[in-house]
Structures are given as structure tokens and as C-alpha cells.
Amino acid sequence: MAGPTPSTQTLDALRALRARFRATSANTVDAFRQLARQLAAAPDAPEVVEALRRELHRVHGTAGSYGFIDASRLAGKIEQRVQQWATDPAHERAERATIVEHFATALALAFEYDDEAAAGDGARPVIAFVGVSAADQAALRSEAALRGWRSVLVVDDVVLEPALVAAAPAVVISGAAGSAHIVRAAAEAKAAAIVLVRSESGERSELSAPAQGDRVLVLDPAAGASAVIDAAERLTPRTRPLRATVLIVDDDPSILATARYILETDDIHVITADDPAQVVELVLSSLPSLLLMKIAARDSVCVDIVRTLRAAPATRELPVILCASDLDAATREAALAAGAEEVVARPPVERELRRRVGERIERLRESRSANRLHPLTALPLSARTEGEAPATVAALAGNNHPLTVAMIRADGEQYSGEGLDWLRESRRIADSIGAAFAGYTDGSALVLVAASDASVLAARLGEVAAARPADAQRWRAGIAGAIAVGTNDFATLRQAADDARDLGASSGAPVQVWSRDSANLAPDVIVVEDDRALADMLQFALRSTGLTHRVFDNGRAALDAILAMNTLGRRPLLLLDVDLPGIDGYTLHERLRVERPGAFQVVFITVHAAEAEQIRALRAGALDYILKPLNLRILMAKVPLWVERARRA
Numbered sequence: 001m002a003g004p005t006p007s008t009q010t011l012d013a014l015r016a017l018r019a020r021f022r023a024t025s026a027n028t029v030d031a032f033r034q035l036a037r038q039l040a041a042a043p044d045a046p047e048v049v050e051a052l053r054r055e056l057h058r059v060h061g062t063a064g065s066y067g068f069i070d071a072s073r074l075a076g077k078i079e080q081r082v083q084q085w086a087t088d089p090a091h092e093r094a095e096r097a098t099i100v101e102h103f104a105t106a107l108a109l110a111f112e113y114d115d116e117a118a119a120g121d122g123a124r125p126v127i128a129f130v131g132v133s134a135a136d137q138a139a140l141r142s143e144a145a146l147r148g149w150r151s152v153l154v155v156d157d158v159v160l161e162p163a164l165v166a167a168a169p170a171v172v173i174s175g176a177a178g179s180a181h182i183v184r185a186a187a188e189a190k191a192a193a194i195v196l197v198r199s200e201s202g203e204r205s206e207l208s209a210p211a212q213g214d215r216v217l218v219l220d221p222a223a224g225a226s227a228v229i230d231a232a233e234r235l236t237p238r239t240r241p242l243r244a245t246v247l248i249v250d251d252d253p254s255i256l257a258t259a260r261y262i263l264e265t266d267d268i269h270v271i272t273a274d275d276p277a278q279v280v281e282l283v284l285s286s287l288p289s290l291l292l293m294k295i296a297a298r299d300s301v302c303v304d305i306v307r308t309l310r311a312a313p314a315t316r317e318l319p320v321i322l323c324a325s326d327l328d329a330a331t332r333e334a335a336l337a338a339g340a341e342e343v344v345a346r347p348p349v350e351r352e353l354r355r356r357v358g359e360r361i362e363r364l365r366e367s368r369s370a371n372r373l374h375p376l377t378a379l380p381l382s383a384r385t386e387g388e389a390p391a392t393v394a395a396l397a398g399n400n401h402p403l404t405v406a407m408i409r410a411d412g413e414q415y416s417g418e419g420l421d422w423l424r425e426s427r428r429i430a431d432s433i434g435a436a437f438a439g440y441t442d443g444s445a446l447v448l449v450a451a452s453d454a455s456v457l458a459a460r461l462g463e464v465a466a467a468r469p470a471d472a473q474r475w476r477a478g479i480a481g482a483i484a485v486g487t488n489d490f491a492t493l494r495q496a497a498d499d500a501r502d503l504g505a506s507s508g509a510p511v512q513v514w515s516r517d518s519a520n521l522a523p524d525v526i527v528v529e530d531d532r533a534l535a536d537m538l539q540f541a542l543r544s545t546g547l548t549h550r551v552f553d554n555g556r557a558a559l560d561a562i563l564a565m566n567t568l569g570r571r572p573l574l575l576l577d578v579d580l581p582g583i584d585g586y587t588l589h590e591r592l593r594v595e596r597p598g599a600f601q602v603v604f605i606t607v608h609a610a611e612a613e614q615i616r617a618l619r620a621g622a623l624d625y626i627l628k629p630l631n632l633r634i635l636m637a638k639v640p641l642w643v644e645r646a647r648r649a
Contacts, residue, residue, distance in 0.1 A: 017540065018066045021533045023141040023151070025071075025111040030134035031055060032104040040097035044089040052100065053082045057579055059107070061607045062534045064629020071110035072629050076607070078103050112153055127232060128167050128191070130154045130182050131175035136196060136221045140173065143225035144232075164189035171232040183216055192235035194228060196221045224383075226369045234362070244289035244361045245269040249279055250323065251294065255347050259292065262350050263357060279305050283315055284431075285469075287376045287424050289361045294346060295322040295335055303334045310339035314431050317367070317378065319360035323348060376420075377427040380439030385447060390490040392437040392449045397488035404457045405493040406435075406448040407501050408477040409543075421473035428472075432464045433457075447494060454481030454513050465510040476501055480514040502548050522565040522572040522600075523548035524643055528558040528585065529577045529605070534630075538575060538605075541636045547643060556582030559591055562600065571601050571646045573623075573639075578606040578613075589620060601646035605630065 032055065038048045056079035064072030081099070084091050092099065127149050129137050141151045154163045154172075164172060164185050172186035172193045179195040186193040192215040199220045217231050246268050248259050256272045263270050271286050273279065276293070283291060291309070295302040302322065309315040322335055323346035332343055341360060344352065365375045372384035380388060396403045408429060410422040426446045430438035435457075437449040450457045461477050468474070478501025480493045487493065500514035503523055512518075524547040529535045535551050542549040552558035559582075562574070574592075578585040589602050603624045604617050614625045623642055626635075 017533075017537055020536075021062070021066045022068075022111060023144075024138055024533070025108070026134045026137040026141065026153075028055075028059060029104050029108045029111070032100055032107065036097045036100035036104060039100060043093045043096045044085075046086070049082060049085050053079060053086065054579065056082060057607060058531050061628030062531050063111075065534055065537060065632070066629075068111055069629070071107055074103060074106055074110055108153055125171075125236065126150050126152055126167060126169040128152050128154050128164060128169035128172045128186075129174075130160070130164075130172060130185075131177055132173055132196060133175060136175075139225040140221075140228055143229045149229070149232075161185040161188050164191065170236040173228070173232070187215070192216070192232070194219055194231055194235070196228070198222060224372075226372070226381075230366060230369050244365075245271060245286060246290045246292055246357060246361075247271045247273065247279070247282055247286060247288040249273045249276060249291070249293040250346075251275075255294070255323075259348050259353065262348065262353055266354060266358070268357070276301055276305060280308055280315075283309065283318065284428070285424060287420070287427060288318070289364060289376070290319045290321065290357055292321050292323060292357070295324050295327060295331065295343065297326055297328045298331055300334075303331070303338050306335060306338040306340050314378070314427060317364060319364055321356060321360065374423070374440065377423050377430075379427065379430055379446075380437075382439075382441050385437075385439035385441045389437050389439060389441070389447060389449055389494075393488060393490040393493070396436060396449070396451050397482070401451040402453050402456075403482040403488060403493075404450045404452055404454045404479060405482075405490065405497045406450065406457060406461065406477050406479045407441075407494060407497040408446040408448070408461075408475055409501060410444065411474045411476065411543075421471075422475075425468070425473040425475060428468075429461075429464055429475075432467075433460055441494070445498075447497075449490075454479050454484065458511050458513050461511045475510070477511045478502070478514065479511065484514060484516065499550060502543075502550070517566075520564060520566050522562075522567045522570065523550050525549040525573045525575060525639070526558070526562060526600070527551045527575045528555065528580060528588065529553065529575070530580055531577075534628075537630065537632060538635075541632060541639055545636060545640055547639065553580075554582040555580035555584060555588050559583065559588050562592065563595060567599050571599065573643050573646045574600045574602045576602055576604050578604060578608050586617070586620075589617070589622065593621060601642070603642055 035048065035052045035055065038045070039052070042048060056075045059075035060072055060079055063075065078099070081092070085096065127144050129141070129151060132140070144151050152167045152169065154160065154167060160182070165188065167189070169189065169191045172182060172189070172191050174182040174193065174195050176195060176197045183193045183195065195216070195218045197218055197220060199222070215235060217235065219228055219231060221228065246263055248256055248270060249272075250256050250259070251274045256274070260270045260272060271282065271288065273282055279291070279293065293302060293305070306320055309318055309320065320340045322340050322343045324343050325346040327343060335343065342356065344356060368375050368378055372381050373379065374381055393403060393405070408426070410425070422444060426440075429446060430448070433448055433450070435448040435450040439447060441447045448457070458479050461479070465475075478497040478499065480496035480500060482488050482493060485493055485496045496514045496519070499519065500512045503512065503518055503521060525542055527535060527538050527542075527549060529538060529551070530553040532553070535553065539549065539551060552561065576585045576589065580588070585604060585606070592600055592602070601623045602621070603626060604622055605626045605628060607628045609627050617625050623645060
């Protein structure tokens, strides 16, 4: 199976990164509105002005790097004004709160217009958010982006109805306030509506019972973003594809062709086979959402296949629909007793097959989503992992079991978590290892918690890597044992395992075990950047080019760690921001020049564009001075050149 080209992978990853960054833009806008309220109360408070400047500085650099050029320019212009406020307490004192409030409104609109993605947005269904709190909106927009929706914000005012008609949403999600007005506007725009009402808040929806029909739902946002977006997809069955795979097994080519046609018109991916002996292997390798299989009278082979699927944890919940043209009662009863959901007519009747397959797939998806499991692999999603993985670690430590954590990431870093090759491979890894816990974290990374020594888990993962199918997604694993790291804290062990994975990547080994010596070994590249979104972009660039790296978000912490690193005669590259908590980038660079002269090469990445600052950095020995916003593809081309220059220096 041919994989995507590097350029395609880069573009896809950048889109996924931008979608994730965009999904958090509501939080950014809300932060500026809070700062505006603080300025209204104390317009010349130095701590408020400095907090505002830092937040503007962050948006100026990062928004542009992700392609939101207008948002970046707006932030840069306001940052210049705020710098004047810091030096002149009287300058625009009475207007400061209003200026920031207007900026927040303009910023929200700038985030909504995404010219780089607009060309491909026409085919993406739209969710419009009206009057939804920033906290709820951030989680919902992130979940919607992951599933391929495009989100728009619509201001609830006198032009609501024409604004919704222009946005052409499939679903409108609203807060409780003004919900009746919003639902009427949604109906005018021919959209379904979901009204969010917190049950514990005492709020009451303005909707009357008769208004809550098939196209309107009232939900509690406490149910979670996944449940709300699931509801949105149920309300728009023709707008949203099922995004499912169905495996059809039948020895009649005409039956296979008919069933394929029926299901593919509903945007379902179909895999066909004519040999029942292939079923179990195909189910494990293709992760179907449903199995549709022929059964004949006295067909014990089919019954045994169903029984086998029900006995395995990975396929226990897989819906199985059997097709029969002539079936005796005993075989029917045996098949249903083995775990098949139902038996339908063969050849399939179009309307009936669509309905039954759709219902079974939706039921499975709802069940897994309700339990915070991935709809295809049934492995815990990040929200569940964050609770269960530490609990598993605590339980093993309390019972004095050996304790090891592994972090496994697909090569090239798949931020969306939707690459089918990686999903299949992550399921295979989890099934093969049989760890005490296996689930997704940090998006699509797989984390394992095992009651074994690090060497035992490393050997087992090595075997799993060696048995990887030729066309499977490639991956690397880092392993951290509690004894070696000296702690039973899950977060520390996970970070140590991730460090081992990155530090071992240059050796080419698929599995690397953390050790104290390797922990102090300097990687190829050290990133010091306090903006998480931009750090994500830099990490993608580094992983894509195969370079080992570590990331710090605090100048003081970075300096302490770098001073203790072993370079073994190499000259690692340091990608360094200027505005940092702890100590600034210029000070960090000066300290390294004095305390570790010649040990590291530095490239500054900053929004500070003044000629004097650039000259100061270059004269102090910096390898380069790059201005934000960044271009990811240019950055990926430059990083290997910087590393090579650092090695030759």
C-alpha cells in the first residue's frame, strides 16, 4: 500500500495543526475580553498591561505561523499601542478597555476567515455557534474539527437570520439564552438545532415542548463534546457520511457488487471477500465497523467465526449481520446464540440493508463515544486515558508490581489521529502487548502501562515491530521504567518515555529504553518556546526530518537543563524565543556563551524585528535570526541546514 508523499503528509499535518489551533481561538478571544474588563477597572495597572502585551505577543507570532495572517497583523498593531501604554500611563488611558474589546471582536472574525483552507471548505459541512460559552465552544469546535466539520461563529443580533442563511450551516448549536429566537433562525436557514442547557444551572430553555421536533435537540453540555457532535451528526444523516468501513463476505460476485453499491452510495467504505477463512484476519487488519456475511443452512463454519469474534476483546463489540436465502431454524438459533445481531434476506433489499447497517453502526459509535473510546479501535481516547492511566500506575505501584510506561508515536506525527493505517497498527500493538492499560494520549500517541520491567516490555515491543506488516504504519517507541526514573508518577514516566522515544530516533531503533545517561544526552535540537501551539508546529517539523529534540517552555528551566546536558563533542542546535518566562532568550544565550562556550548553536525565532536586536543576536554568535510568523515548509527546509552548519562549526 503506497503511503502519502512527504509533501502531502506535511500539508495534511499542517491542516490538522491549524484546525486544532483554530479550535482554541475562542479561548484566546475570551482572554482578551477578560483583560478588557480588567482594564476598565484599572486602566493603568502595570500587571494587566504586561499580561495584555504578552498575550498579544503570543498571538502575533503564532497566529501568522498557522496561516491566520489578519489575526497576526491585528495583534501586532495592538501590541505596539500597548507598549506605548507601558511607557506612558496617560496615553489612551480612558479608551484602553474599549480598544481591547473592539480588538477581541475583530480577532474573532479574523480567526473565522481562513483563506488558506477556504478552497477546500466548500465540501465540508458547517456547524454554526451562537451564544455558546467560550469554555464549551473550545471543546466542541476541537471535536468538530477532528471529525471534518467547519465551524463558524455568528453574533446573535438583529441580523441573525440572514447571517445563518449566508453561513449555510447543517447544524446550529446555541446557548440557552435566546434559544427560541436562534432555533427559528436555524429553521429559516434549513438547519438542525442543538440547544445547550446545563441541568445544574437552573436555566430553562425558552423552547416549548412541541417545538422540540426531529430537527431540534436540548442537551446538557456536561455530556461532553463527543456526545454533542454525535447528536449533530444524527440530526444531519445526509450531510454527514457515516465514515465507516463494512466488510462483506459472500461467494456470489453479484451479491457483493449489489451490497457494495447500496452501501457506497451512503459514503461507507466497503471491503469484500469471498472466502470465510479470511474473515478473522480481515476484521483485525481493516477495523470494520460492521461485518455483513453470508450464512447457509447447517453452516457451522459461519457460526464458529461469529463465536471467535465474540471471544476476542478487539472484536467483541463488532456488529455482525448475517445474510441468508434459505436458513433452517437450528442454524439461525445457533448463529444468534453465538453473538450475531440479526439475520437479513439475501440478496439484500436496498432500503432495509441501509437502515439496518446504519442503525448498527450508529449504535456501536454511540456506545463507544459514551464510554470515551475511539469509534474504530475501541481504545480509550485522551480524556479517558488522563484518568485511567494514572489510576493504573497507582494500583500497580500500590501492589509492588514492576511498573513501566511506553509512549508510541507514528513516524511523521499524525496530529489528527485519523490516519487509518496508524489506527490499525495501534490496535495491533495494544492487542499484542496485553498491557495493564493501553490508550491514546496527546491526540494519537499510544501510551501503555505495563506490570513488567522495562527490558521485558522493550523485548516484546521489539517483537511486535519486527512482525509489523510491510504496508503498515511505521512507529517508534520510548520506554521508561519506574525504578530507573525513580518515581511512580505517571506524568513524569510518560515524559521520560517520550524523551527516550525522541532521543532514540536518530539511532534508527524502533524501541528505546530511558536511562539516566541518555536523559542527560543533548538531542539534535532543543526548543525553548512558551507558546504550546507554536511548539507543536516546531515538534512536527523536527519529527518529520528525523531529528531528536526536547522542548522547554521556561527560560530558567531550559538553562538549568541545558547546562547539565552532555554533548559528547557535538554542537546541538537551540531554537530560542526571546520573550520567555523565567529569563529571556537574550539572557539565556549570554549565559550559555559564558558557561558553555561553543557548546551550542543558537537560532532565534521571535517577533522582535528591530534591526538593532537582530544585529545584537548575530554579533553575539547566533547562527540565524528568524521572524515570526513562521512558514512550516520553509522551516522544515532550513532546520537540517542549521543542524549541519552547527555540526560543522
